[in-house]
Amino acid sequence: MNNEDRLHLLAEQTFLRRDLSETPEAARLTRMSIEARLRKVDAELAALPVDERAPARARLTFDGVPVIRSHGIFADFGMKAVSSFTEAVASVAASLSAPLAAMGPIPNRDQNQLLITSTAVGSFGFELEEYRAEQLALEEASPVATALERTQVLLQSTLGDDEALADIASETDPRALDKVRTFLKVLADNNAVCALQYGGRGVRFTDVGQVSRSLARLAADNLHESEEQLRGEFVGVLPNSRSFEFKLAGDQQIIRGKVSPRLQNVDDINDHLHQAVQIEVTRTQVGNGRPRYLLTQMPQWAQP
Amino acid sequence: MTTVAIPEWNTLGLLPPIDPAAPASQERSPYRVALSDVVARFSTSSERRQILRGWLNFRAALHGMGIIEGFQWLDGSFMEQVEVLERRAPRDIDVVSFVRIPAAFNPTPEQLAALDHDHVKQTFLVDSYLVEMDQLERPNLIRKAAYWYSMWSHRRNQAWKGYLEVDLEPTFDQQALDWLDQQEIQEAQP
Numbered sequence: 483m484n485n486e487d488r489l490h491l492l493a494e495q496t497f498l499r500r501d502l503s504e505t506p507e508a509a510r511l512t513r514m515s516i517e518a519r520l521r522k523v524d525a526e527l528a529a530l531p532v533d534e535r536a537p538a539r540a541r542l543t544f545d546g547v548p549v550i551r552s553h554g555i556f557a558d559f560g561m562k563a564v565s566s567f568t569e570a571v572a573s574v575a576a577s578l579s580a581p582l583a584a585m586g587p588i589p590n591r592d593q594n595q596l597l598i599t600s601t602a603v604g605s606f607g608f609e610l611e612e613y614r615a616e617q618l619a620l621e622e623a624s625p626v627a628t629a630l631e632r633t634q635v636l637l638q639s640t641l642g643d644d645e646a647l648a649d650i651a652s653e654t655d656p657r658a659l660d661k662v663r664t665f666l667k668v669l670a671d672n673n674a675v676c677a678l679q680y681g682g683r684g685v686r687f688t689d690v691g692q693v694s695r696s697l698a699r700l701a702a703d704n705l706h707e708s709e710e711q712l713r714g715e716f717v718g719v720l721p722n723s724r725s726f727e728f729k730l731a732g733d734q735q736i737i738r739g740k741v742s743p744r745l746q747n748v749d750d751i752n753d754h755l756h757q758a759v760q761i762e763v764t765r766t767q768v769g770n771g772r773p774r775y776l777l778t779q780m781p782q783w784a785q786p
Numbered sequence: 787m788t789t790v791a792i793p794e795w796n797t798l799g800l801l802p803p804i805d806p807a808a809p810a811s812q813e814r815s816p817y818r819v820a821l822s823d824v825v826a827r828f829s830t831s832s833e834r835r836q837i838l839r840g841w842l843n844f845r846a847a848l849h850g851m852g853i854i855e856g857f858q859w860l861d862g863s864f865m866e867q868v869e870v871l872e873r874r875a876p877r878d879i880d881v882v883s884f885v886r887i888p889a890a891f892n893p894t895p896e897q898l899a900a901l902d903h904d905h906v907k908q909t910f911l912v913d914s915y916l917v918e919m920d921q922l923e924r925p926n927l928i929r930k931a932a933y934w935y936s937m938w939s940h941r942r943n944q945a946w947k948g949y950l951e952v953d954l955e956p957t958f959d960q961q962a963l964d965w966l967d968q969q970e971i972q973e974a975q976p
Binding site: 506510511 | 885887893898901902903904914915916917918921922926929930933937942943944
């Protein structure tokens, strides 16, 4: 049962209530039937789980050479495109809990799967839904939901400026980033564009040139990443936004960065402000833009 | 009433909304079909035969109250290949009866109780709704028909599907019951 089902039930409930009020008292059997139907709808609505989270759903549609209006999509392209997209999402999801190895199978692949539940009306594409054997509590965001959101932000940022791209790229695992590149390359190689709708927001590539530009901006030679060790001291950490300020030991320069989503108990860093420490970060720079830093390990402070 | 053959289930396990075997035909869902065809086509398991028997007994209850004019729309998982789609047997049959109430019909409280939705479902395995055609202004009647068509012509996943219509008149009901009995006897034989 999803939100769409709920809306259909609410619409039916409204209809039945009005219909009952417009059905004459003389039509006793009809009124009994409407009342019974209304009871059934009321019961279904009342039985809807309120403490369970609906599965994440996204709509991925395509246009361009491999797409014949809203009639169909060449199967060969459609399979490759959806496969590379789901691979990207699964990789981003897996990278949320642990760094991805450069090679080998993507961890937890079977727990971060998407179902194709329908074809999307309009441009040709697919409705995708995360597959979960068990429901999650309402407050829990699943890795797939987070990964869909990040993938969407990442695709959107390839259409924006270097600053926006650097922000999201710096927080994305390099291998997951590469999977997103692969998805864009499938589009570019087949003269196709896509639109991704998720969580009330959408990103749309309007022409193939735009896809190629995005791919170039994500390319390894435009997006410089390096692992670095920095010495200095934390000035402060915001645990909810997972951001930090760090004063470098040498030139007293203050850098700002993000904390990897893999790290727990971020607030603990605030117990060690202004203590000399060495930290492990990933430095990401898009083009000649300002570098971004991602804290990848919890620092080890010297015992007092 | 002229009736048509019941179309085969399509690859979605549903009755098609138009009959692909006769695409130029004027017949389309709801297909007007013969009672005996419904019984013959859908009596493929003991669960289905039990539901068919319940439905025929429900019709007999209506007939016993003098309600013999009208037609029934048949739908729900009973009209789908639910054994394949959901790996289960159907639990009941969905029926909307559009009826003409005889002039002398003045139901007793017992008769009304016998037509109560929950009672009918429990007793006859029929998810039953009634629409009294003569008691309603035409716009109201049309609205109800549109409502039921809108509810019944799609699955929850938006797949478009067809359903059936049978006449309410009782001429062939006993024959259908006898046929079901025969099926049960044959089934019981080693």
